[in-house]
Amino acid sequence: MYVVIGANGFLGSYVIKNILEMTDEKILAVRKSSPGKDTDRVKWVFGDISNPLFVEQLNKEHLDTSDSNKIVYLAAYHHPDLVEKNPKLAWDINVTALSRFINSVDKMEKFFYPSSDSVYGESEHGYRFKETDPLNPVNRYGHHKCAAESIVTEYGYNIVRYPFLIAPSLAPGKQHFYDTIVHTLGAGRQIEMFKDSMRSALDFDTAARLLIQLMENGPVPQKLNVCGDEDLSKYDIGIRIADKLRVSRDLVKPISVDNSAGIFEVKRASSTLMDNSLLKQTLGLTEIRLKL
Numbered sequence: 101m102y103v104v105i106g107a108n109g110f111l112g113s114y115v116i117k118n119i120l121e122m123t124d125e126k127i128l129a130v131r132k133s134s135p136g137k138d139t140d141r142v143k144w145v146f147g148d149i150s151n152p153l154f155v156e157q158l159n160k161e162h163l164d165t166s167d168s169n170k171i172v173y174l175a176a177y178h179h180p181d182l183v184e185k186n187p188k189l190a191w192d193i194n195v196t197a198l199s200r201f202i203n204s205v206d207k208m209e210k211f212f213y214p215s216s217d218s219v220y221g222e223s224e225h226g227y228r229f230k231e232t233d234p235l236n237p238v239n240r241y242g243h244h245k246c247a248a249e250s251i252v253t254e255y256g257y258n259i260v261r262y263p264f265l266i267a268p269s270l271a272p273g274k275q276h277f278y279d280t281i282v283h284t285l286g287a288g289r290q291i292e293m294f295k296d297s298m299r300s301a302l303d304f305d306t307a308a309r310l311l312i313q314l315m316e317n318g319p320v321p322q323k324l325n326v327c328g329d330e331d332l333s334k335y336d337i338g339i340r341i342a343d344k345l346r347v348s349r350d351l352v353k354p355i356s357v358d359n360s361a362g363i364f365e366v367k368r369a370s371s372t373l374m375d376n377s378l379l380k381q382t383l384g385l386t387e388i389r390l391k392l
């Protein structure tokens with residue numbers, strides 16, 4: 101059985117879609133508040149993963165007793181500006197709750213945790229970070245991801261490092277940046293997008309599919325960059341969306357990260373690129389591209 105913690109988020113919705121499409125397994129889907137609608141393969145449970153009583157209840161009442169639980173742990177407090185504003189609350193969810201979960205739930209066949217390119221910090225001269233490179237985050241969110249990675253890998257489980265992810269939201273009531281771009285361009289309004297901030301960006305569907313492929317595989321490397329082949333700015337992505345919508349490219353206005361005041365409060369690396377050759381080698385792939 102798959103257990104998806106934080107299942108009603110952007111990535112969680114695509115993870116559920118891909119488990120259903122790629123496997124015959126049942127899913128225990130965990131969300132923070134309000135129950136979801138059960139189906140024959142998806143059972144929803146709600147509760148706060150930072151509450152030890154809820155984790156105990158999950159462990160005793162809901163997890164498969166046959167040790168065959170495959171856990172995807174997506175719950176996080178992850179907006180860099182909010183992490184900086186509420187560091188203790190963020191640490192509680194990102195680090196303490198994760199550590200308690202991993203140390204108290206013992207019926208796990210697999211445990212995969214999504215980390216982020218933010219652990220690497222700034223890419224110099226277009227360098228693509230490899231899994232073995234030293235970590236050098238530029239903000240507190242990145243430091244929390246480093247701490248979380250250590251907990252997961254020291255316990256013997258797996259992390260995947262994702263880049264900036266984008267796609268239409270499948271999560272009811274949650275609008276992703278992709279949806280904002282589509283609404284803005286669709287209404288004929290201009291949108292500003294960074295031209296000089298590069299990421300190995302990927303869409304949520306491909307990111308989730310690669311994760312499930314890894315989980316369905318035999319042993320895989322403990323740390324993997326799961327990202328696309330291309331170095332893309334948000335402006336590049338905006339142009340692709342404009343083309344897809346068949347609206348004028350002029351509606352996408354290139355701006356520099358030097359002008360990010362008022363958009364971001366906390367420092368971000370201007371560019372973070374990742375090398376995906378270990379992932380390709382592991383899964384026997386030749387190409388991984390952003391699909392919009």
Ligand SMILES: NC(=O)c1ccc[n+]([C@@H]2O[C@H](COP(=O)([O-])OP(=O)(O)OC[C@H]3O[C@@H](n4cnc5c(N)ncnc54)[C@H](OP(=O)(O)O)[C@@H]3O)[C@@H](O)[C@H]2O)c1
Nearest residue numbers: 106108109110111132148149175176178214216262264265
């Ligand atoms: N999106 C990206 O570009 C990206 C890139 C790299 C890594 N990641 C990582 O991927 C993971 C998922 O990200 P996402 O984009 O899917 O974010 P998201 O939409 O905010 O999903 C996070 C989910 O965790 C749930 N959650 C938060 N605190 C919880 C708690 N205490 N108990 C139970 N559930 C809780 C949230 O529920 P509520 O919505 O009800 O609060 C939400 O469903 C995060 O670890 C993030 O750092 C994302």
